Amino acid sequence: MASAGGTWRGRYGTGERWDNGAVEGTPDIGVVGAGIVGLSTAYALRERSASVCVYDGGLPGSGQSTGETRIFRHAHDDPRLVEFARISRGVWDEWGERLGVELVSRDGAIALGPAAERRLALLEQAGVPARAIGRSELAQRLPVLAGYEGPAMLDEAGGAIRVRAAIAALSSELGDALVTDEVISLRPTAWGTVEVRCRGRRTEHSGVVVCAGTGTARLARSIGLSPPVRLSAHARATFDVRDRSELLACLQDGSGEFGEPAAYGAPLPGNERYAVGIAENVAVREDGSFLDPEHLATLAERAGDYVRRALPGLDPDPVALVHCWITELPWGDDGMGVWESDGLLFAAGHNLFKQAPALGRVLAGAALGEDLPAQLRPEAELGVG
DSSP: OOOTTSOOEETTEESOOTTTOOOTTSOEEEEEOOSHHHHHHHHHHHHTTOEEEEEESSSTTOSTTOSSEEEEOOOOSSHHHHHHHHHHHHHHHHHHHHHTSOOBOSSOEEEESHHHHHHHHHHHHTTOOEEEOOHHHHHHHOTTSOOOOSOEEEETTOEEEEHHHHHHHHHHHHGGGEEEOOEEEEEEOTTSOEEEEESSOEEEESEEEEOOGGGHHHHHHTTTOOOOOEEEEEEEEEEEBSSOOSOOOEEEEOSOTTSOSOEEEEEOTTSSEEEEEESOOEEBOTTSOBSOHHHHHHHHHHHHHHHHHHOTTBOSSOSEEEEEEEEEBTTBTTOEEEEEETTEEEEEESSOTTTHHHHHHHHHHHHTTOOOOGGGSGGGOBTOO
């Protein structure tokens, strides 16, 4: 793997990259996957003057990063993940200012139910601005919500991640470093590089970071690693807002008051539409086939029913649907981890969009020879539920 000083030695000399023309003397890293984690990693590498090449068989952000909005929240059950989110929030702001685009809204994130009270204490301990709120402020922050009297928490620094803006801004910065080609195999060489074979090219890099979503475990298995990634599927629906509001917070509902054990929602840019999902995934077999194909359809239907009960400020007939794969680790819904071997790093987990800037910087540092933080090693079970 590349050293912190920025050079590496391999078959083709010091600081050279075979086949794709890197500047001699610069660290040269391949990134597999052009979702938000891969793009963030590549951008973080560029921050450190590394040469980078990002491989993806599709358009940037067209895999698990698809859609228009995601929730940025600090609220987690693992205090280590709360701190990681706090750092990531700062990087989102830093990148947004540098790139000249809003990447996370200032609307806040609201959590309902008993978990909100438990998590509030963790946020306060971490110095995250958050507080319990009552019905009147709920109505102000989330005017589309039905009447609710139970526990509620406002994460003031939470908000909606502007998915398309983030993908577009990072892709634009990376420019011709983006390669539209599917990675077929990875192989550490005897001379200290990592070979990347795609459908139409063969390249060697001083190190490779894999953030390939559903493809991460497959590529890891090819070099003898076995990340315990569990695959499932999910659906979320988008609804029109009846009366547009300047303030429209994200929602995590674990109250059970509205007929679903858990649901979530986030506004789209402009606050004229709101995306809602039932926090339940559809099981699939190891080969990706569905155990119960009808289950995916019912999730979208249940989202509409939930809107009728919980979010009367939305039109309950969806205007758009997003279906996507979910990759989870066994120790928690927010679990994340990084596996490393022979110049390769494999990042896996769920709900990583909000963590992408901080995770990208950590992965960039590790690819350049820095020690991977202990909390991101699989045995640390970061994000344990």
